[in-house]
Amino acid sequence: LDERLFNGVSVWSKPGKFAFSLAVFFATLLIFATYLPRGYLHRGMGRFIVLSLGCVALGEQAYITFQAALGQASHFNFSTPLHGFIYSMMGVGAVWLVTAPLWLAVVIGKSNSKNDPLILSIVIGLVLAFVLGGGFGSYLGSQTSHWVNAAQTDVNGLWFFGWARDGGDLRVPHFFGLHAMQAVPLFALFLPKRLDKKYACALVVLFSAIYAAGCIFTFFQAV
Secondary structure (H helix, E strand, O other): OOOOEEOOEEOOHHHHHHHHHHHHHHHHHHHHHHHOOOOHHHOHHHHHHHHHHHHHHHHHHHHHHHHHHHOOOOOOOOOOHHHHHHHHHHHHHHHHHHHHHHHHHHHHHHHOOOOOHHHHHHHHHHHHHHHHHHHHHHHHHOOOOOEEOOOOOOOOOOOOOOOOOOOEEOHHHHHHHHOHHHHHHHHHHOOOOOOOHHHHHHHHHHHHHHHHHHHHHHHHHHO
C-alpha cells in the first residue's frame, strides 16, 4: 500500500524488523523466566525489570515506527537537536535492554543447579549478549552510519537482513552478539541427554568461546 522507500527499501522495513527482533527477545526472556523463583517477576526488582523493559521496548518501537511513517531516519538522525537527543535516549534504552537481563541471569544461576548445562548456557548467553551485543551496539551507535566503505543503501544487501555485501556493515557483529542469548541455550538444548553433566557444561563453555570468537571476527571484518 505504501510505495515509499528509505535507503532503497520500504520505509516499513526497519520497524518491521525491529518488531520481529523485539518479539524474539521477549519470547526468549519469557522462556528463561520459567527458571526464576515462582512469583519473582510480580514483586520488587523482578517487577521493575518487567515494567522497565516493556516501557523501553515500546518507546523505541513507537519512535522507529513514527519516523518510518514520516519517511525519516530514526537512527543516526542528527538533523535537529531534538532528533539527536531522542537518538541518544534510544541508545540509553538499548543499553538497558541488554543490561537488565543480567540481573535475571544472576537470579536464575542462584536458583538452579550449578551443574545443569542448560542453566549455565542461559547465564552465559545473557552475559555474552550484554558484552558482545551491547559492546558492538555501543560502537555502532557512536558512528555516523552502520556502513563501512560500502554503498549507503540496503538495495543490494543480504536478503532479509539488508547487510552490505560490497563493504563492511556493523549490524552484522551487533546481530550475532545479541543473539548469543538464543544460540548458546539452543546448543545446550540439543546436547545428548546421556552426556555427563560436567562434560556437557564443558562443551557449553567451549561452544560459547567459539561463538564469541566468531562474533569478534565479524566485527573486525566489518571495520
